[in-house]
Amino acid sequence: MKGTQVVLGHIGDAKVAALLVDGKLQDVLVEDVSRLPLGSILRAVVDRPVKGIGGVMLRLPNGIGFLKNAKGLAPGQTITVQTSGFAEAGKADPVNQRFIFKSRYAIITPDQPGLNVSRQIRSDDLRDDLTMLAKTAMEGSEMGLIIRSSAAHADVEEIADDIQAMRASAEAISAEAGLEPQVLLEGDDPHVQAWREWSDVTDVLTGDDDLEGSGALDQIEAAQGAWVPLGGGGMFVEQTRAMVTVDVNTGGDLSPAASLKVNLAAVQDLPRQLRLRGYSGQIAIDFAPMSKRDRKPIEVALRAALRSCPIATEFVGWTPLGHGELKRKRERAVLNDLLK
Structure with a gap:
């Protein structure tokens, strides 16, 4: 197809x-039918500070949460937070106090005032029209608004309705009051x-x-396995307790260019494979044997592939053993955990 x-x-x-x-x-x-969707907005109760890290543990309606860089919060205080990632088993869910309301064409930012249009919308006339729409839709509000790039091809009335719906949700949540942990707004399911x-x-x-x-369905089932074929070679993408490991192999190709060829293929497909599997955190790549002069084209290709991935991933560098290292944001649960 x-x-x-x-x-x-x-x-x-x-x-x-x-x-x-x-x-x-x-x-x-x-x-993940066992937990609240990512992006859910919750009322949380401060439990205790975590000394040395600058964070606090929170009581959430669905368990325990952790808020980094928390200042001026006292035990027993209620705050509004948004789930921002997935924790490993046995750890507290990460949350953020700067919550947003995100929809198809607009993002409302209650704690970050200002009206903005996505930089990917390059037409000056369209940017002017969308800026005027934003001013009209957000009149009388101190909350911020970002008009997303998807608005470039949308009907003005659709965009306006989307903004109003997000604004209404944000104002309703901001007006909520209570003393106990509570789900204020569930995040979006996969279809939404x-x-x-x-x-x-x-x-x-x-x-x-x-x-x-x-x-x-067949490709989803294949992503539950470790092996990824790449021409004559391939790579194993596996999760351990400490990190995700990637082992690249040339297979039966014994030509002089085999290592560079399979390593390039691996880094070009690696962001997709990590995305499908829901892998994140620390990632170590054991490349097929290659000389140090081949590291530069591998690194360039890897950085280019990561730029198009919607999940923030940083190439950290090379280890003394020649392994590549990545650090990837935990935005998804592991596929195998969801479908086991």
């Missing part, structure tokens, strides 16, 4: 959204996330058998 498709369906009780480009799975969102983040895709499949018929 040529072109871009979004496939919405279920695996068991979990909602699933898959993004396919020319039949190849580029991204997959799977619902797909509508929000993949708004430029018009080919959307929602049939009961479309996950299987499109080939997405």
Whole structure:
């Protein structure tokens, strides 16, 4: 199948959204039925400070949370927070006090005033029109607004309705008061996330058998394994307790250029493979044997591939043993944990 498709369906009780480009799975969102969605806004109660880190432990309606860089908070105090990532098993969920309200065309920022239009919208006339729309929609409010790049091809009334809906939610949450932990607003499930983040895709499949018929289901199952074929070679992408490890192999290719070839293929596909599996944190890459002069093109290709990935990932550098190191934000649960 040529072109871009979004496939919405279920695996068991979990909602699933898959993004396919020319039949190849580029991204997959799977619902974690055991916890609140990422981006949920909660009323939390301060439990105790964590000395030496500058954070506090919080009592959440769904468990325990951790807030970094917390100043001036006293035990028993109630605050509003937003879930910002997924913790490893046995650890507190990370939360953020600077919460946002994000939709298809707009983002409301209650604690960051100002009206902004995405830099990806380059037309001066369109930017002027959207700025005027933002001023009108946010009149009388001190909250901030960001108009997203997806608004470039949207109807003005749709954008205005989206802003008003987000503003109403933000004002309602800001007016909430209480003394006990409470869910104030649940985050989006995978189907809503797909509508929000993949708004430029018009080919959307929602049939009961479309996950299987499109080939997405087979590719999701393949992503639950460690092996990734890359031409004649491949790589193993595996999670350990301490980190994610990537082992690149040339396979049966014994030509002089085999190592550089498979290493380049590996770094170009690695962000997608990490995204599909939900892997994050510290990542160590054991490349196929290569000389130090080949590190530069590998690093350039890796940085280029990471720029197009929606999950923030930093190339940290090279170890004395020649391993590449990455640091990736924990924005998703591990696929194997969701579908086991």
